[in-house]
Amino acid sequence: MSVALEIKIGSMEMKNPVTVASGTFGYGPEYADLVDLNRLGAITVKGIGPEEHVGNATPRTFETRGGMLNAIGLPGPGAKGFIEKYVPFLAPYDVPVIVNIWGKGMEDYGKVVEMLDAEDTVSAYEINLSCPNVKEGGSAFGTDTDSFSRVIELVRGKTQKPIIPKLAPNVSDIGAFAKAAEDGGADAISIMNSYPAMAINIETLEPELANRTGGLSGPAIKPIAIKLVWDVAKATKLPIIGMGGIYEPEDAIEFMVAGASAVAVGTANFTDPSTAIRVIDGIESYLVEKGHSSVANIVGTVKA
Amino acid sequence: MSVALEIKIGSMEMKNPVTVASGTFGYGPEYADLVDLNRLGAITVKGIGPEEHVGNATPRTFETRGGMLNAIGLPGPGAKGFIEKYVPFLAPYDVPVIVNIWGKGMEDYGKVVEMLDAEDTVSAYEINLSCPNVKEGGSAFGTDTDSFSRVIELVRGKTQKPIIPKLAPNVSDIGAFAKAAEDGGADAISIMNSYPAMAINIETLEPELANRTGGLSGPAIKPIAIKLVWDVAKATKLPIIGMGGIYEPEDAIEFMVAGASAVAVGTANFTDPSTAIRVIDGIESYLVEKGHSSVANIVGTVKA
Amino acid sequence: MKQEKATVVEHHNFQGDYRILRLAAPAVGPLVKPGQFLELRVPRLDDRILRRPFSIYKADAEGASILYKTVGRGTEAMVSLQVGDEVDIIGPLGNGFPELTKGKVPVLVAGGYGNAALYLKAKESPVKGIAFFGGRTAQDILCIEEFQVLGWDVRPATDDGSLGTKGLVTASFDPWMAEQENVQSLELFVCGPNPMLKAMGDRAIEHGFTAWLSMDKNMACGVGACLTCVIKRKTTDGWEWARCCKDGPVFESREILWEE
Amino acid sequence: MKQEKATVVEHHNFQGDYRILRLAAPAVGPLVKPGQFLELRVPRLDDRILRRPFSIYKADAEGASILYKTVGRGTEAMVSLQVGDEVDIIGPLGNGFPELTKGKVPVLVAGGYGNAALYLKAKESPVKGIAFFGGRTAQDILCIEEFQVLGWDVRPATDDGSLGTKGLVTASFDPWMAEQENVQSLELFVCGPNPMLKAMGDRAIEHGFTAWLSMDKNMACGVGACLTCVIKRKTTDGWEWARCCKDGPVFESREILWEE
């Protein structure tokens, strides 16, 4: 029996519902030796701002029980650098590219889209409104519905391509942001970013990260992410890209049953770069086993 | 060398800074065969409401990677039942008892304090404003500063004993709640409760908990808790009781360095009931090794 | 109830997916009564934080053994335990089975690892009676000879008919029960999956005999603190929660208010 | 770069806290160049999610070996690896050391497990020169004989004087350097703790010789994706981040902008 794994996020067609999470897969080339990029549903690249950005000092990551902290601070080549350095690499692949965008101020979000929008290689924008590791922007927009809405509307005005706000997890009512995203014309919602967290070295009394605080990701946060996806699914009809601690096909399926139309593999790439491919294959096996003809059949089927 | 482990939370004197987390240690008798209760800094009992309460259906807990979910739903004997069934057991021990209180409505918080306040065995109240598992109250008060403040003021009006609001972790600005607690006359702050979360069985498509969602606790959440303690410490001068994933003395010390004056051992009791005692001993060794004369010396010493 | 660092002194395949683990545990061993259990911390299972509960199969002054089936992450990790390894246990837990009421005819009913939970009961019982054991296949019927050696009349039943009567345990129990002149003199000690417990409980109530059911509920703390393992116990005016770990795991059939 | 399920074919104590792990890894082994490393997923370390990076000590068509020191949770868990166990590795990673420049005199400088990272370099070097090895005690100076067999003149230095010169590696290197007529003809290959790298880098800049430094930075992905392992690399108008795992781990001393 054959099953349809294809899904659509706005106008973006994915051959299966599995992408990689921004910041955990570089810009494409880094894992190309180990992962058949053409098999992915989409490649989501590391956050891109309008300008080159240096990011935080080191140490930038720290391992915790069942997870890790990161405070990379969104270093990167900026939109122009991305186009020069990575678009030529990505263009030949038969896989949509989701560019994760961020800005220090609201206008930056518009700027980066303006700079990227002519590139055919760019299939969609994931709007990072939830980076726990930059002072200037990101998470400030993600925890206040007003400025959140304004960013969405601004970006919506600049592009016809799908826009996918990435919500901050550290809010009491995530549904309000999902609703605001829908009202602002978003095509999908991405949830969750790493959770604001911290670790301190009790010998040196210094935080383990140069940035002091960082974002917690990995298996530790999966139950939090599942709950947020379920909350968002109740608040909006928009498709959801779910992520947070996906390590096994079963994890991805759990996200989909909770309400996610697609999923992203993040930290697991570091543990095992074959995770995304294993997840794709595992979803297919599950669908076959359960007699589903299409992956869409399992989305949001939780009995709750 | 001898070190002073004693600390005070308002008028409550603790012989060391280690208590157990509400709901993970029953009402005292449950672990009395395994743990020398007199060695604890305090015993914090399971949440008590004004009336008897049945709590949630089963399954009530579920194990996750590096943590567990619970949705017990605050079953319990109520204030009267607590006085009859457990106060006689607790009274002879030389250890302060912190009663964790909750209510379905605001007035309930006042009622339960009125019912308990004459008991000498009750040393302090931890006000649960953050239970992720009851629809009626708890977390609603914990995520809205107005009703939060009103509960604090109400309870403050009913007792001279220390009151310790337990904050909800799922807010964007925990400092605002810490400030509100301070303004309302609280004696200390307790952070964090388990984090709203969910797990779904992909075979049955049912949530793993009867209550559908629950609270995530254990090592998985420690980095989130450390960050919240640090945030609260910056927002208030009140002493903090820190908890969330404490399994080893080093974890407890990390909380104290982040800003907690005391700590609570929760889920770890299930894994290893000797944890609280090991933590007390380990804190003492650390202080000796570092040449501190008092445990207060390390509180909030993080270089951040 | 003690917490003890026990040492593995024996660990081998028993039959099918079942393995026997014998622990040197001089603190816990001597305290054990039939039908009690222990909570075991699986070594090297670092990303899982809860202990696993197991019925105590055998016990003496030196220690205790359990008979376990590999079903998931924890029990699979236990397979790598080696003689000499240290295992942290808490036990004995729960109240176990009460003593046989004078004049009653003891009947054991068990399925799967339930047999293990009944072995000590079978051993200390002053009167030996009949034991009905159920399982999917012959591989799931444990320790028949041991019960026979103790003087019990063992009647197996298997779903696939590979041993004894074909069918559920009720397929061998019911005809036997129908033949009893004085059904009310029976006293059942039951340990097995929920449907078996329920089936025996229903019969006990219908026919007016006593049935002690060892309830199998997921647990977290094992000592009565977390309120995970509750079942509904009847009261004069309704029901209350009873904790299987602390107030049980054994309840008389009339106490239990079955859900759904 | 390949991901491979390698098999442990040898695992034993080497000296002090150091152990040798040899893996059958026919995909990774043949690709290895001196100074490269691999990322190893420690089996049964389920609550820690990151791989551990180790320099490749030896490699051939069949596989590779590493020489590791037990320092924390991961390396301690590795101690229980047994012959036949499967270990997931990614490698070879990084660029390794460049070839010796024609006409230059090769000098190896290493500390601790840095010796392991230099062995393949020592072996393939067309010219054999001098190797300065530093360590706390004699226990921390690894593989001297192996380097001697290859034809290198090994000069150990230990903090406690238990082997060779007493003091840091600079205590043996500096006097030797002072004697050199043509310091600029030296080409250093250095692998060791940061202070050693910095010390050698400073000397290289001051005296005008070349020093290839293998930088030791904590890593997460190992392949250039996460931007954890960055150091500052000088550019014409300032500096840029360079990833030790992908752009390094070996950098020439003049490239590096040392922090603090």
Ligand SMILES: Cc1cc2nc3c(=O)[nH]c(=O)nc-3n(C[C@H](O)[C@H](O)[C@H](O)COP(=O)(O)OP(=O)(O)OC[C@H]3O[C@@H](n4cnc5c(N)ncnc54)[C@H](O)[C@@H]3O)c2cc1C
């Ligand atoms: C009082 C009591 C006595 C028991 N006696 C035995 C025995 O003698 N032999 C035996 O093989 N098994 C026995 N069990 C069941 C045994 O505890 C489970 O098989 C075991 O916990 C499964 O762990 P796992 O990690 O392999 O499975 P997983 O399914 O991965 O476990 C996940 C979680 O579910 C819990 N869990 C899973 N199944 C059960 C279950 N049936 N009952 C309780 N908790 C469960 C685990 O403890 C863990 O927290 C007993 C259970 C109870 C409550």
Ligand SMILES: Cc1cc2nc3c(=O)[nH]c(=O)nc-3n(C[C@H](O)[C@H](O)[C@H](O)COP(=O)(O)OP(=O)(O)OC[C@H]3O[C@@H](n4cnc5c(N)ncnc54)[C@H](O)[C@@H]3O)c2cc1C
């Ligand atoms: C390129 C490179 C080559 C290396 N080669 C060797 C070698 O040949 N032999 C050897 O014994 N060690 C080597 N190391 C160091 C080795 O990676 C660490 O000792 C090991 O990761 C420690 O893991 P742990 O879990 O035992 O320690 P923990 O301290 O518990 O580890 C915690 C975390 O810190 C990281 N970490 C700790 N120390 C280091 C370190 N020095 N460098 C990088 N990450 C670290 C771990 O990977 C882990 O993520 C090398 C490191 C790098 C970057």
Ligand SMILES: Cc1cc2nc3c(=O)[nH]c(=O)nc-3n(C[C@H](O)[C@H](O)[C@H](O)COP(=O)(O)O)c2cc1C
């Ligand atoms: C090292 C690292 C870097 C990240 N960088 C970004 C980023 O640039 N933009 C972004 O939106 N999210 C970033 N994230 C968050 C991930 O995309 C993802 O939302 C989060 O890690 C949760 O998923 P996981 O548990 O599967 O990793 C980063 C995460 C990690 C671990």
Ligand SMILES: Cc1cc2nc3c(=O)[nH]c(=O)nc-3n(C[C@H](O)[C@H](O)[C@H](O)COP(=O)(O)O)c2cc1C
């Ligand atoms: C089974 C269980 C029951 C709990 N019951 C309560 C409760 O009644 N009142 C309360 O304030 N917190 C309750 N909590 C939360 C804990 O007190 C604690 O805040 C949380 O578990 C985080 O700490 P930990 O990771 O050390 O467990 C409960 C937690 C668990 C696991």
Ligand code: FES
């Ligand atoms: S398992 Fe905790 S009360 Fe029974």
Ligand code: FES
């Ligand atoms: S470790 Fe990830 S970029 Fe180097």
